[in-house]
Each structure stands twice: as structure tokens, then as C-alpha cells.
Amino acid sequence: MTSTGDAAPTRRRRFGVLRQRDFRLLWIGETASGLGTSITGVALPLIAVVVLRVDTFAVGLLAAVVWLPWLVIGLPAGAWVDRLRKRPVLVAGNLVSAAMYASVPVAAWLGALTFAHLLAVAAVCGVATVFFSTAYHAYVPAVLDGRDLLEGNARLQGSEAATRVIGRGAAGLVADAFGAVSGLLIDAVTFVVSTACLLSLRVREPVPAAPARGDTLRRQIGEGLRFVVHDRYLRPMVMYGALVNLALMGYQGIQIVFLVRTVGANAATVGGLIMAGSLGGIAGALIATAVGRRFGTARGMLLLQLVTGPFALLLPLTTPGPGLLLFAVGSFTVGAGIVACNIVLGGFRQSYCPPHLLGRVVATTMMLNHSTIPIGSLLGGFLGDLLGLRPTMWIMAGLLAPCSLILALSPMRSRRDLPGASEPRPAATVQGSQTK
Incomplete structure (x- = not known):
């Protein structure tokens, strides 16, 4: 029995x-x-x-x-x-x-x-x-x-990294x-x-409430945008994501050229080194839930970012031969930290935001985060031509390494876990976010 x-x-x-x-x-x-x-x-x-x-x-x-x-x-x-x-x-x-x-x-x-x-x-x-x-x-x-959102997002992010x-x-x-x-x-x-x-x-999904009279699409967009901009947790998360994407795309856009022309790696080696970042994503998905439960979602995420971010500085140190290991370790560790962070932040956003605002909050945060992706790609290519590949790798890695300080200086630094529901707003802020 x-x-x-x-x-x-x-x-x-x-x-x-x-x-x-x-x-x-x-x-x-x-x-x-x-x-x-x-x-x-x-x-x-x-x-x-x-x-x-x-x-x-x-x-x-x-x-x-x-x-x-x-x-x-x-x-x-x-x-x-x-x-x-x-x-x-x-x-x-x-x-x-x-x-x-x-x-x-x-x-x-x-x-x-x-x-x-x-x-x-x-x-x-x-x-x-x-x-x-x-x-x-x-x-x-x-x-x-x-209660299952953290684990569920870890499963989804893990499979995404594996399929990549x-x-x-x-x-x-x-x-x-x-x-x-x-x-x-x-x-x-x-x-x-x-x-x-x-x-x-x-699963039976509830039918969304019909928009109130005069509740135009423009007002609804503004409501979601204001919620993100004025929220003391979401605002630094968006700033962090946008800066990370800028730095990531800045060096990822030139990393293959850097490995081939500066380091002298062949095609098979380049493929293996690039894959290291994806394998790191799988590792990040595997540890995100355990770290969140052991240290708390806020404290555990901050710890992971503070530890993994500086490993980006290994990338521009890459040299032929044994020095290729520096790129593999750097890519793997940075990938693990970023995916683990995405899992925690994704689950937080889903449980924190009011259900009627969730779509707009998701779209707003993703739009702001993704807006720096083409900028990073163009900046990496421009600096690569202007300054050279290795100096550009140093600039982008140096930008990525301290990004976690944005989160460390936010209100989450004093919490063990991220809040499960949005906090009350001051009266003026609440009135400003209404759509009527």
C-alpha cells in the first residue's frame, strides 16, 4: 500500500x-x-x-x-x-x-x-x-x-530550444x-x-467582454501601453529585453563572419559553435523551474542573470584551436541565462496582468523588445565595417554583460518571488489608464 x-x-x-x-x-x-x-x-x-x-x-x-x-x-x-x-x-x-x-x-x-x-x-x-x-x-x-505556469513555460521554452x-x-x-x-x-x-x-x-475559453461604447481600438492600445510603461515591474523588464536584443543581434549578426574570417574556423566548427547557444537554451529551460522554486522567481532570476551575463565577454576572446572553447562556453552560458529569464518573465506576465489586458500587454512588450532587433543587426554590421569584427564583438559583449543591472536596480531586487497579481496604482495613474 x-x-x-x-x-x-x-x-x-x-x-x-x-x-x-x-x-x-x-x-x-x-x-x-x-x-x-x-x-x-x-x-x-x-x-x-x-x-x-x-x-x-x-x-x-x-x-x-x-x-x-x-x-x-x-x-x-x-x-x-x-x-x-x-x-x-x-x-x-x-x-x-x-x-x-x-x-x-x-x-x-x-x-x-x-x-x-x-x-x-x-x-x-x-x-x-x-x-x-x-x-x-x-x-x-x-x-x-x-501554479503550473512556470513549469509549463519551461516545457514550452525547452522544446523551442531543442527544435531550434x-x-x-x-x-x-x-x-x-x-x-x-x-x-x-x-x-x-x-x-x-x-x-x-x-x-x-x-478547455472552454471564456468569451471576452464586448468593448464598452466609445472604447475605441486606439484607446485600448493606449491602455495596454500605459500599463506596461507605468508598471514598476514590467517597465524594467522591457528595458532589459530591448537592450539584450540589441546586444545579441549586434554580435549574432557578425558572429559567423567573425568566426570564419578572424578566428579561421571551418564551416563544421562554426555550426557546432553556433549550436552551443541553442544547447544552452535547453539547459536554461531545464533549470528555470528548479531555480525559481529553490531561490524564488525574482531572486533566482536575478542570480542567473548576474552570473551568466558576464560570460558574453568570452566571445571576443575566441582564438583558433583550444580558444574556440571560449566561444562555446560563452554562447552556452549566455543562452542558458536568457532562456531561463524568458521562462520566468513569461510566467510572471501571464499571472500578473489582468486577463482583459493580457493580449495588449504581451503585444506591447514583444513589440518594444523586438524593435531593437533590426537596429542591433544594422549596428553590428556598420561597426564591423568601421572598426573591425573583434572590436565590434567587444562592444556588443560589453553591452550585454551588465544588462542584468537593470533588473537588479528594479523593485524585484527586494523580493524573493515576483508578485502574482498587479499591484494597486495611484489614483491619478488609474484614471489615466481608463478607456472611458
């Missing part, structure tokens, strides 16, 4: 939130979609270079178009998502992306594929991603109890065996799998 009683808790601890049917389906669908997206991240520029033979600027333009929708429609998308049930938005986003990605191999097989077609696919799928990502982050709390490793490797194999355009067909299939999982969920 004793052994039977002990077995159930052990099994619950072993499988955790994956024992819950709805979350398991959500996780399977997102993992499948993440695998396809990772393949597409390599396949799309590969098609542009190998099949259409475009120049370097065109490849950069293709990458920029993917992120542009966040800057253009990120804020209104959050307001729209808050007005709608989330699952239909997720299904629509999946089906649009599946159709667009499937159109590329079809056009290639018909001899009608053009670069304009690729740009259109990237733009439309970028818009679908904005809506999907916003609705997805707002939908997870409907599937999981608040597998997908990038699989993309090259698929391209060699079946042609570059076949990778997008695989991605289209994974979106269909994700849709099937979403449609199989049993």
Missing part, C-alpha cells in the same frame, strides 16, 4: 504538467510547429540564395521583412486579440502560415517562383506570427492553472536530399499538425 501511494506523486513529479491532456496537446502542437519554423529559418534564405540567386542585400531584406510586422501592427494586434477568443486566432494564424509556406514549393515546381513571392510569404507569415504569438501567450493561462537545434541541422539535410524548397513544405505540414492539436483541446 505504501509503495502504491508513493508511486503516484513520483509519477506526477516526473511528468509534471505533461500529465494534463490539454497542455500535452498544446505542447505537442507547438513543438511540431517550432520544428518546422526552425527549418524554415534556414530554408527561406537558402532558397533566395541557391534557387533565386539574389544578392546579400536581398537576403537581409528578406530577414527584415519577417520582423517588420511587429513594429507595424504589434500594438493593434494586442488590442484585437483581447477582443477575441484566442483559439480561433491561433488556428487562423496556423492555416494562413501553412498555405503561404506551401505556396513556395508549388510555385517552384511550376517554374513561377520569384523573389517578390518570397517577400510576400515572409510578410504575410510575419503578420500571422504576430497574431499567433500574442494570442498564444494569452491562451496558456486558460490551459494551465497559475534539430531544425537547423535537419534543414541542411532536407535541402541536400530533396531541395531547399522542400523545407517549407515540411513547415506547412507542421502547422497543420499544430492546428489539429489545437482543435482537439477540451
Whole structure:
């Protein structure tokens, strides 16, 4: 009798939130979609270079178009998502992306594929991603109890990091065996799998309240933006995320050139070193829940960032031979710290924000965080040409290393755990955020 009683808790601890049917389906669908997206991240520029033979600027333009929708429609998308049930938005986003990605191999097989077609696919799928990502982050709390959000986000982030490793490797194999355009067909299939999982969920999502009379889209966008800007926890988190993305993209945009031309690494070595960062992301997902429970979500996150951030300074120290280990260790540790931080902050945002504002808060924070990505890429390339690759790596690593001080100087420094619900605002602030 004793052994039977002990077995159930052990099994619950072993499988955790994956024992819950709805979350398991959500996780399977997102993992499948993440695998396809990772393949597409390599396949799309590969098609542009190998099949259409475009120049370097065109490849950069293709990458920029993917992120542009966040800057253009990120804020209104959050307001729209808050007005709608989330699952239909997720299904629509999946089906649009599946159709667009499937159109590329079809056009290639018909001899009608053009670069304009690729740009259109990237733009439309970028818009679908904005809506999907916003609705997805707002939908997870409907599937999981608040106590399980940290573990659930760790599972989702862990699978995302793992599929990033597998997908990038699989993309090259698929391209060699079946042609570059076949990778997008695989991605289209994974979106269909994700849709099937979403449609199989049993959770009943409450219907959002209808907007009050005079509650315009512009006012709703302003309400979400003010909530983020005036909140003493969300504001430093957004500042931290934006600065980290600026520094990350600043060195990631030139790291391959740095490794090849300055360090002298071959293609296989470069692939392994880049993979180290993704493997670090998996490690970060594995330790995030344990660290949060052991030290507290606020204290544990700060500790991880203070410890892992300075490892970025190993990257510009990379030299041929044994010195390559510096890049691997730096990428692995920085990747682990950032993914662990994303898990904690994602769970905090989902439990902290009022449900009727969650879509707008997610869209606002992601838009602000993503706004520095193209800036970082351009800055890294500009400084690389102006100052050289290694000095630019030093500048970007030096910018990334102390970013955790933004969090350390915020109100969370005095807390063990991040708050579970938004704190009362001063009367003037509350009145300013109302939409009536």
C-alpha cells in the first residue's frame, strides 16, 4: 500500500504538467510547429540564395521583412486579440502560415517562383506570427492553472530550444536530399499538425467582454501601453529585453563572419559553435523551474542573470584551436541565462496582468523588445565595417554583460518571488489608464 501511494506523486513529479491532456496537446502542437519554423529559418534564405540567386542585400531584406510586422501592427494586434477568443486566432494564424509556406514549393515546381513571392510569404507569415504569438501567450493561462505556469513555460521554452537545434541541422539535410524548397513544405505540414492539436483541446475559453461604447481600438492600445510603461515591474523588464536584443543581434549578426574570417574556423566548427547557444537554451529551460522554486522567481532570476551575463565577454576572446572553447562556453552560458529569464518573465506576465489586458500587454512588450532587433543587426554590421569584427564583438559583449543591472536596480531586487497579481496604482495613474 505504501509503495502504491508513493508511486503516484513520483509519477506526477516526473511528468509534471505533461500529465494534463490539454497542455500535452498544446505542447505537442507547438513543438511540431517550432520544428518546422526552425527549418524554415534556414530554408527561406537558402532558397533566395541557391534557387533565386539574389544578392546579400536581398537576403537581409528578406530577414527584415519577417520582423517588420511587429513594429507595424504589434500594438493593434494586442488590442484585437483581447477582443477575441484566442483559439480561433491561433488556428487562423496556423492555416494562413501553412498555405503561404506551401505556396513556395508549388510555385517552384511550376517554374513561377520569384523573389517578390518570397517577400510576400515572409510578410504575410510575419503578420500571422504576430497574431499567433500574442494570442498564444494569452491562451496558456486558460490551459494551465497559475501554479503550473512556470513549469509549463519551461516545457514550452525547452522544446523551442531543442527544435531550434534539430531544425537547423535537419534543414541542411532536407535541402541536400530533396531541395531547399522542400523545407517549407515540411513547415506547412507542421502547422497543420499544430492546428489539429489545437482543435482537439477540451478547455472552454471564456468569451471576452464586448468593448464598452466609445472604447475605441486606439484607446485600448493606449491602455495596454500605459500599463506596461507605468508598471514598476514590467517597465524594467522591457528595458532589459530591448537592450539584450540589441546586444545579441549586434554580435549574432557578425558572429559567423567573425568566426570564419578572424578566428579561421571551418564551416563544421562554426555550426557546432553556433549550436552551443541553442544547447544552452535547453539547459536554461531545464533549470528555470528548479531555480525559481529553490531561490524564488525574482531572486533566482536575478542570480542567473548576474552570473551568466558576464560570460558574453568570452566571445571576443575566441582564438583558433583550444580558444574556440571560449566561444562555446560563452554562447552556452549566455543562452542558458536568457532562456531561463524568458521562462520566468513569461510566467510572471501571464499571472500578473489582468486577463482583459493580457493580449495588449504581451503585444506591447514583444513589440518594444523586438524593435531593437533590426537596429542591433544594422549596428553590428556598420561597426564591423568601421572598426573591425573583434572590436565590434567587444562592444556588443560589453553591452550585454551588465544588462542584468537593470533588473537588479528594479523593485524585484527586494523580493524573493515576483508578485502574482498587479499591484494597486495611484489614483491619478488609474484614471489615466481608463478607456472611458
